[in-house]
Amino acid sequence: MVSYGLIIFCIITLSINSILCYVPxxxxxxxxxxxxxxxxxxxxxxxxxxxxVSYSEMFYLDLTKPFDSKTKxxxxxxxxxxxxxxxxxxxxxxxxxxxxxxxxxxxxxxxTTDKNDNSDLVYMYNYSTTRWTSQKVENATxxxxxxxxxxxxxxxxxxxxxxxxxxxxxxxxxxxSTMDWSKLNIIYNLPLPCFAxxxxxxxxxxxxxxxxxxxxxQYLSMKTIRLFDTLKSEWAQMNVIxxxxxxxxxxxxxVLTTDGYIILYGGLGLDETTDPKLAILDxxxxxxxxxxxxxxxxxxxxxxxxxxxxxxxxIVTFGYDGDISNMSSQIYLFDVSNYTWVTTFNPSPPIxxxxxxxxxxxxxxxxxxxxxxxxxxxxILVSIGVIVFRRYGxxxxxxxxxxxxxx
Numbered sequence: 387m388v389s390y391g392l393i394i395f396c397i398i399t400l401s402i403n404s405i406l407c408y409v410p411x412x413x414x415x416x417x418x419x420x421x422x423x424x425x426x427x428x429x430x431x432x433x434x435x436x437x438x439v440s441y442s443e444m445f446y447l448d449l450t451k452p453f454d455s456k457t458k459x460x461x462x463x464x465x466x467x468x469x470x471x472x473x474x475x476x477x478x479x480x481x482x483x484x485x486x487x488x489x490x491x492x493x494x495x496x497x498t499t500d501k502n503d504n505s506d507l508v509y510m511y512n513y514s515t516t517r518w519t520s521q522k523v524e525n526a527t528x529x530x531x532x533x534x535x536x537x538x539x540x541x542x543x544x545x546x547x548x549x550x551x552x553x554x555x556x557x558x559x560x561x562x563s564t565m566d567w568s569k570l571n572i573i574y575n576l577p578l579p580c581f582a583x584x585x586x587x588x589x590x591x592x593x594x595x596x597x598x599x600x601x602x603x604q605y606l607s608m609k610t611i612r613l614f615d616t617l618k619s620e621w622a623q624m625n626v627i628x629x630x631x632x633x634x635x636x637x638x639x640x641v642l643t644t645d646g647y648i649i650l651y652g653g654l655g656l657d658e659t660t661d662p663k664l665a666i667l668d669x670x671x672x673x674x675x676x677x678x679x680x681x682x683x684x685x686x687x688x689x690x691x692x693x694x695x696x697x698x699x700x701i702v703t704f705g706y707d708g709d710i711s712n713m714s715s716q717i718y719l720f721d722v723s724n725y726t727w728v729t730t731f732n733p734s735p736p737i738x739x740x741x742x743x744x745x746x747x748x749x750x751x752x753x754x755x756x757x758x759x760x761x762x763x764x765x766i767l768v769s770i771g772v773i774v775f776r777r778y779g780x781x782x783x784x785x786x787x788x789x790x791x792x793x
Contacts, residue, residue, distance in 0.1 A: 543614070685727050
């Protein structure tokens with residue numbers, strides 16, 4: 387009797403877990419960001435044996451719950467599919483509305499035709515509705531391999547980048563409050579054109595640009611730090627003297643800690659290697675300084691990955707693993723408080739950046755309500771299965787009960 391009810395229970399449980407336990411494919415040059423205590427990942431592509439494969443789904447990690455990096459507890463966002471295949475773009479959470487994400491630039495291909503498609507260069511994602519919409523923005527310029535940063539007033543800064551024929555060194559800005567796109571008219575101290583760099587905005591409103599590749603295909607020196615003052619709209623260059631030597635690289639990642647340290651990780655360099663894999667730039671000193679910290683644990687040599695800082699954890703996802711010469715689908719966790727690679731994520735109390743918790747509370751209540759309702763429905767279905775088995779399971783020569791949609 388019980389076994390028949392358990393069969394129904396398992397079928398229902400598996401159908402639910404197919405959504406809650408999503409298994410994403412390996413990828414590089416994707417986007418990841420943190421919104422409402424979730425690490426959201428989307429886009430990217432991988433090299434298949436016969437062709438390049440692109441992705442349009444969105445999935446996330448719940449950063450309010452502990453997890454083991456080996457289990458990869460991804461959850462698929464239902465209805466959150468991208469309107470285009472996209473890679474090497476920049477994605478930014480608005481500082482004016484923490485429900486909104488802007489997706490800008492990148493290589494874009496039409497999902498229906500699989501052709502290059504730059505008809506819409508700016509997309510907006512609404513976290514509450516899980517929907518993407520194209521934004522009609524005049525003067526938007528297609529660029530790839532860029533990284534944007536946003537200030538508290540909602541202005542996104544995007545430097546350089548490339549397209550199929552050209553590498554740039556201009557500064558484009560996008561004001562999300564007015565949807566205005568423009569190029570800053572700057573002629574002094576312009577850095578070299580480059581792409582595949584990293585960018586972090588400090589509390590003093592200066593953007594720090596590290597690494598990248600120039601128009602000749604050369605990796606830029608890590609001893610030359612490019613600085614952009616957003617208050618004055620001026621460029622400056624800092625020659626880092628002293629400290630440890632860091633080899634040039636591109637397609638790396640960097641995160642900024644609350645105490646002014648930029649943690650650099652991975653990247654593609656000469657002979658596809660970089661030394662070291664992880665380094666720290668101290669921006670608190672008058673002349674910034676590189677250091678190579680003593681680390682505990684280990685990590686692979688990645689490039690084309692992403693890294694996000696949440697509490698004490700730098701969370702690294704996907705990328706190309708140079709140690710095995712293949713795409714990665716792994717999660718790597720670096721505890722920035724003691725410079726240790728770990729496998730277990732133990733969250734502190736949820737980090738709140740939103741101006742109000744009303745929407746979050748409402749959504750939590752809704753999820754609880756749906757969870758309770760789902761549990762009740764599950765119990766009813768299992769009970770029906772048990773009753774049916776009791777009624778018909780012991781009768782000889784009775785046809786097996788058939789459920790519509792099954793074989």
